Amino acid sequence: MHDLEELLDQLGFKRYEIQCLSTLLKYKFLNAREAYKYSGVPQPKIYETMNDLKEKGLIDIDVSKKIKIYRIKPKYIIMNYIESEVKKINELGKESKNLIDNLYGSEESEEISFIGVAGMEKVLEFMYSEIDAAEKSIYMFYSPSHFNQKIITLLKKKKSQNVDVKLFFHKEEDISSLKNQLSKNIEIKKMRNSISKPLQMLFTMVEKFLTKEQSNSEIFDVIKKIGSDISEIFGILLIDEKKSLFRIPLPIETPMVILSTLPEIVEFHLEGIRKIMENSEVVH
Numbered sequence: 001m002h003d004l005e006e007l008l009d010q011l012g013f014k015r016y017e018i019q020c021l022s023t024l025l026k027y028k029f030l031n032a033r034e035a036y037k038y039s040g041v042p043q044p045k046i047y048e049t050m051n052d053l054k055e056k057g058l059i060d061i062d063v064s065k066k067i068k069i070y071r072i073k074p075k076y077i078i079m080n081y082i083e084s085e086v087k088k089i090n091e092l093g094k095e096s097k098n099l100i101d102n103l104y105g106s107e108e109s110e111e112i113s114f115i116g117v118a119g120m121e122k123v124l125e126f127m128y129s130e131i132d133a134a135e136k137s138i139y140m141f142y143s144p145s146h147f148n149q150k151i152i153t154l155l156k157k158k159k160s161q162n163v164d165v166k167l168f169f170h171k172e173e174d175i176s177s178l179k180n181q182l183s184k185n186i187e188i189k190k191m192r193n194s195i196s197k198p199l200q201m202l203f204t205m206v207e208k209f210l211t212k213e214q215s216n217s218e219i220f221d222v223i224k225k226i227g228s229d230i231s232e233i234f235g236i237l238l239i240d241e242k243k244s245l246f247r248i249p250l251p252i253e254t255p256m257v258i259l260s261t262l263p264e265i266v267e268f269h270l271e272g273i274r275k276i277m278e279n280s281e282v283v284h
Contacts, residue, residue, distance in 0.1 A: 011085045016041045016049040020070075024059060025078075029071040057081060115259040123257050126245060127151060127237060130259070134239045137164040139273045142235035142247070144174045149181075156183045168276050172283065179283075189280035236269050244269040 004025075008018045016039075023039040024030065035050070036043045050070050053059045058081060062069040072078070117126050127146065131138060131154045138158060159165045166187045169175045175188055182188065235257075237245040244266045247257045260266065 011082070011089070014049075014052070016045050017052055020046070020049050021053060021058060021072075024053075024070060024072040029069055031067050031069055035070055116256065117259065118256045120255050123247070123255050124148070124151075126257060126259060128154060130237060130239050130243060130245055131155065131158065134158055134163050136240040137166075137238070139166050139168075139236070139238040139270075141168040141273065141276055142237060144169065144178060146235070147178055152178070152181050155186060159183050159186050166277075168273070168280055175283065188283055189277065190283045191276065192279050192281055236272060238266070238269055238273060241270055242266060 005018050005022060008021065009015075013021070019039040019041050020035060023035065027034070027038065030038065032043070032046050032050075035041070035046050039046075041049060047068075050059065050061060050068075053070075054061055058073055058078060060071045060073065062071060117123055124146070128150060131151065138155065155165055155167075160183075166189065167175075167182075168189050168191065170191050172190050175190065179188065235247040239245070242261065244260045245257055246260070246269060247255060
């Protein structure tokens with residue numbers, strides 16, 4: 001009976017309704033005193049609860065010599081009622097899904113082309129979020145110092161979901177500690193030669209794609225001040241060829257990344273990854 005009570009609860013029956021209905025299913029008919037005795041429902045609540053069940057069409061209330069007799073309806077009526085309630089829930093579920101589908105992302109908003117994030121903890125949180133959100137591809141050219149256990153676990157998870165995962169590093173020694181931790185199905189490549197010049201182009205080309213407001217922002221004031229030498233700390237994380245998370249080699253110790261969804265920037269970084277691919281060899 002406990003399983004039935006749980007099911008009735010999920011169908012929206014109140015607690016006392018469940019107790020009274022379950023009792024009447026066993027005894028078929030009872031007077032108020034018997035219903036109180038066998039159901040455990042407080043006596044003052046018996047009348048109200050039985051009237052609610054009558055309104056649902058599940059019981060009849062007969063009066064004999066001023067005594068009310070509560071009688072369960074035939075089994076097929078109870079079955080039909082339960083089936084109709086289940087059908088309503090299924091229809092509500094379908095309708096809810098349709099409403100969610102129609103509402104999800106329906107409001108247009110001005111997409112933020114650039115988001116600056118500073119500090120290692122926040123940088124890593126952004127990386128976790130973007131890697132976990134990938135549905136198609138992950139191309140990553142980052143310092144091995146960023147590859148903590150959580151990122152490694154996420155990359156393996158995405159690979160198991162048939163996401164195309166490609167990792168690129170400057171040197172063989174950069175990845176020696178990672179090779180045994182990453183799935184053998186994840187493609188790892190090492191740079192054959194320096195790619196500092198192509199990377200330097202980034203900082204001269206980025207500004208061409210910015211609005212006046214963006215180019216005058218503090219973030220890009222800092223970028224303009226960065227020296228001509230591109231540090232090996234610099235990195236690019238491309239997600240589904242739609243988002244680009246790139247780390248800036250700032251002349252300060254605080255790590256900083258910029259997330260961009262601007263198509264021109266993403267395409268530029270994608271082209272940079274293609275150049276890196278051409279200048280790399282598979283090591284894992």
